[in-house]
Amino acid sequence: MPTIKQVAALAGVSVGTVSHVVNGSVPVSPDLRLKVEEAIRHLDYHPNHVARSLKTSRTRTLGIIVPDMTISFFPQIIRGAETGARAKGYSVIAVNSAESPERQGELLSLLRSQQVEGILLINAAAPTPPGQISRVMDAGIPVVCLDRVPEGFPVDSVSVEDIDAAELGTDHLLAQGYRDIAIVTGPLSLQNERRRLEGYQRSLERAGVAFSPDRVWQGNLRSEALAAMCRERLSNPATRPHALLCTNGPTALGALRGMNDCGLRTPEDIGFVTFDELTLDDLFTPAITTLVQPAYDIGFRAAEILLERIDQPERDRDAVYTVRLPAMLRVRDSSKKLIRRDGRPAEVVPMRIKR
Amino acid sequence: MPTIKQVAALAGVSVGTVSHVVNGSVPVSPDLRLKVEEAIRHLDYHPNHVARSLKTSRTRTLGIIVPDMTISFFPQIIRGAETGARAKGYSVIAVNSAESPERQGELLSLLRSQQVEGILLINAAAPTPPGQISRVMDAGIPVVCLDRVPEGFPVDSVSVEDIDAAELGTDHLLAQGYRDIAIVTGPLSLQNERRRLEGYQRSLERAGVAFSPDRVWQGNLRSEALAAMCRERLSNPATRPHALLCTNGPTALGALRGMNDCGLRTPEDIGFVTFDELTLDDLFTPAITTLVQPAYDIGFRAAEILLERIDQPERDRDAVYTVRLPAMLRVRDSSKKLIRRDGRPAEVVPMRIKR
DNA sequence: CTGTTAGCGCCTTCAA
DNA sequence: TTGAAGGCGCTAACAG
Numbered sequence: 183m184p185t186i187k188q189v190a191a192l193a194g195v196s197v198g199t200v201s202h203v204v205n206g207s208v209p210v211s212p213d214l215r216l217k218v219e220e221a222i223r224h225l226d227y228h229p230n231h232v233a234r235s236l237k238t239s240r241t242r243t244l245g246i247i248v249p250d251m252t253i254s255f256f257p258q259i260i261r262g263a264e265t266g267a268r269a270k271g272y273s274v275i276a277v278n279s280a281e282s283p284e285r286q287g288e289l290l291s292l293l294r295s296q297q298v299e300g301i302l303l304i305n306a307a308a309p310t311p312p313g314q315i316s317r318v319m320d321a322g323i324p325v326v327c328l329d330r331v332p333e334g335f336p337v338d339s340v341s342v343e344d345i346d347a348a349e350l351g352t353d354h355l356l357a358q359g360y361r362d363i364a365i366v367t368g369p370l371s372l373q374n375e376r377r378r379l380e381g382y383q384r385s386l387e388r389a390g391v392a393f394s395p396d397r398v399w400q401g402n403l404r405s406e407a408l409a410a411m412c413r414e415r416l417s418n419p420a421t422r423p424h425a426l427l428c429t430n431g432p433t434a435l436g437a438l439r440g441m442n443d444c445g446l447r448t449p450e451d452i453g454f455v456t457f458d459e460l461t462l463d464d465l466f467t468p469a470i471t472t473l474v475q476p477a478y479d480i481g482f483r484a485a486e487i488l489l490e491r492i493d494q495p496e497r498d499r500d501a502v503y504t505v506r507l508p509a510m511l512r513v514r515d516s517s518k519k520l521i522r523r524d525g526r527p528a529e530v531v532p533m534r535i536k537r
Numbered sequence: 538m539p540t541i542k543q544v545a546a547l548a549g550v551s552v553g554t555v556s557h558v559v560n561g562s563v564p565v566s567p568d569l570r571l572k573v574e575e576a577i578r579h580l581d582y583h584p585n586h587v588a589r590s591l592k593t594s595r596t597r598t599l600g601i602i603v604p605d606m607t608i609s610f611f612p613q614i615i616r617g618a619e620t621g622a623r624a625k626g627y628s629v630i631a632v633n634s635a636e637s638p639e640r641q642g643e644l645l646s647l648l649r650s651q652q653v654e655g656i657l658l659i660n661a662a663a664p665t666p667p668g669q670i671s672r673v674m675d676a677g678i679p680v681v682c683l684d685r686v687p688e689g690f691p692v693d694s695v696s697v698e699d700i701d702a703a704e705l706g707t708d709h710l711l712a713q714g715y716r717d718i719a720i721v722t723g724p725l726s727l728q729n730e731r732r733r734l735e736g737y738q739r740s741l742e743r744a745g746v747a748f749s750p751d752r753v754w755q756g757n758l759r760s761e762a763l764a765a766m767c768r769e770r771l772s773n774p775a776t777r778p779h780a781l782l783c784t785n786g787p788t789a790l791g792a793l794r795g796m797n798d799c800g801l802r803t804p805e806d807i808g809f810v811t812f813d814e815l816t817l818d819d820l821f822t823p824a825i826t827t828l829v830q831p832a833y834d835i836g837f838r839a840a841e842i843l844l845e846r847i848d849q850p851e852r853d854r855d856a857v858y859t860v861r862l863p864a865m866l867r868v869r870d871s872s873k874k875l876i877r878r879d880g881r882p883a884e885v886v887p888m889r890i891k892r
Numbered sequence: 893c894t895g896t897t898a899g900c901g902c903c904t905t906c907a908a
Numbered sequence: 909t910t911g912a913a914g915g916c917g918c919t920a921a922c923a924g
Contacts, residue, residue: 183676185918186917186918187917195894196895196896197896197917197919198894198896198897198919199893199894199895201919201920202893205919208893208894209893210893211894214893226675226676228646228649228650230591230652230917230918231650231651232587232590232652232916232917232918233916233918233919235587236585236587236588236591236901236902236917237899237917237919237920238919238920251606251612251615251616251631252609252616254607254816257606257607264632273632273651274632275631277628277629278616294583295583295584295585295586296586296598296628317581321538321581322538435816460816461609461790461815461816540900540902541901541902541903542901542902550910551910551912552902552903552912553904553910553911553912553913554909554910554911556902557910560903562903565909566909566910569910584901585900585902587901587902588900588916589903590902591900591902591918592915593902593903593904
């Protein structure tokens with residue numbers, strides 16, 4: 183790899199001049215500039231970012247830690263963050279924590295060693311050791327949390343309006359005539375899962391429907407385990423809920439598998455609404471009603487906030503940015519209206535669906 | 538951010554000693570080691586990777602360029618590569634080219650500036666300027682191409698056994714009784730798309746089925762455009778093929794949308810097999826028959842090869858590693874057998890499907 | 893406008 | 909086993 187010195191030698195100028203034409207930091211006379219550019223092209227010179235960073239102590243790099251890049255919600259966030267960062271000349275390096283708090287700690291450390299100027303963090307689902315995040319912030323590296331917001335200490339965050347979104351979905355199911363609705367959640371140790379549960383409860387309450395704790399189906403984020411849970415709880419027709427509200431993609435996949443295993447169809451046998459898109463949800467037969475989170479925007483806004491923190495560390499130093507974006511209800515077939523027979527409120531009779 | 542100097546000062550030793558305990562490069566007496574470790578903990582010291590890299594000219598970082606991280610095939614590759622790299626103490630930084638050759642060039646340049654020690658590249662679909670890749674290889678940075686292998690010059694590559702895979706899928710459709718099979722591909726400027734087409738042709742030939750060029754439906758990789766194409770070509774029942782073979786995920790999504798728009802159902806109206814998993818393919822009604830590529834393994838193997846090239850630049854210098862992994866046919870409902878009525882070969886009568 | 897030079901944080905001889 | 913010191917490639921003062 184050629185260095186700035188070699189370029190300077192070939193162009194017959196000093197390294198300072200080369201640096202100036204590369205960075206446009208100071209005007210350079212046209213003839214010298216030309217000679218330098220020629221030398222750069224000839225040597226295929228690429229400035230050594232590492233050396234530059236060491237000198238300027240600016241890497242123009244952001245880190246983003248996601249639990250699992252193969253969950254489609256997260257790559258969308260990354261794309262958003264990447265775009266937001268690139269607009270300001272930053273690049274982002276994306277890494278997977280595999281939902282492990284330990285791995286997350288290592289990655290935090292790795293990113294610090296890499297001298298990223300800021301970190302976008304989507305927490306692992308398992309509880310993170312306290313201080314893991316605040317330690318990096320104390321070191322002067324701004325952190326913005328996305329989607330899964332930690333509790334107990336102040337940190338900027340961007341996520342969806344969890345309570346409203348869950349309320350919206352539950353309202354919709356209620357309006358369609360479903361009364362006995364179970365909520366299928368990931369670990370309730372996650373604040374956003376709890377908030378989604380809260381929205382669900384609020385909606386029931388407003389509608390005067392009794393909340394029953396055993397309609398809260400808490401699982402993990404592995405869809406096989408979820409499927410097993412749902413299979414078991416859906417197997418008895420007598421105790422089966424009329425509809426399911428899933429609070430995220432993996433949960434939804436698990437629930438759909440469980441339903442499938444029990445030979446249940448939606449909406450004929452059971453109404454279905456979920457957070458997050460499932461890639462094929464609109465082609466699914468029936469098409470699935472989803473609460474769509476603005477994943478790309480979450481990434482984009484988070485990057486913006488992070489870059490502002492980097493640019494102006496003093497501004498609003500003691501304030502915490504809390505951005506909550508609205509989710510959108512995309513109504514499709516899986517939540518089609520129920521028509522109840524008079525006097526038999528417990529029996530569920532699905533509307534015939536035109537295709 | 539504390540530096541090695543501050544640690545040394547606090548521990549009352551020289552920087553050299555600190556470096557030795559951090560890197561384990563030279564034995565250090567237990568008492569000094571303890572003092573140093575204590576100082577590190579106390580200051581929350583993280584070695585400056587940038588400075589270390591500058592000194593050693595080793596960043597222990599790999600770059601991976603993917604066309605679009607939101608296509609689920611690619612994150613799986615990234616996870617594989619990440620795992621392979623991590624096993625050797627390397628981390629990977631993943632970036633999106635958005636299918637743009639220009640952007641890809643910029644990213645190549647960015648990664649070089651970042652001093653990555655090697656690059657995993659999944660080419661953009663649009664034709665890449667010649668020399669773009671060879672230039673980075675000439676600079677001594679090994680490159681391994683994944684999935685989409687460029688032509689015309691030697692470069693290590695890992696991908697699926699395209700021809701065999703397409704042949705496998707086509708054989709399957711033929712065996713199920715479908716004769717008139719259209720292949721829905723992405724741009725045929727991509728070698729792997731051409732090879733998949735070749736496999737399709739081979740299979741037809743072996744079965745004695747005439748190949749018809751207008752059964753090659755070439756599209757791009759945006760599923761809306763694909764859907765429009767399929768909608769148009771599927772609208773006339775008289776000229777409609779009996780089955781579709783899609784060569785990748787985005788293509789499949791487009792084709793499914795097109796079929797849906799035409800009110801066509803699979804396999805009743807049209808048989809369907811596709812490369813790549815579609816997230817919900819097993820829950821889809823009917824479940825979709827897929828040619829599953831070992832995406833994770835492709836990433837893992839590619840990382841291994843790249844690391845070997847980095848470790849032993851001299852070994853097999855003039856050889857080109859060409860790894861082709863087999864795809865797996867996962868038979869589901871969308872390719873269920875056809876039973877034709879006697880004497881009316883053009884009419885397609887699907888088998889009744891048990892659910 | 894252009895050249896010279898110190899020093900970013902670290903590793904690694906080399907000497908002690 | 910430990911300390912001292914040079915230098916990786918670059919930028920930013922500063923001098924000219």
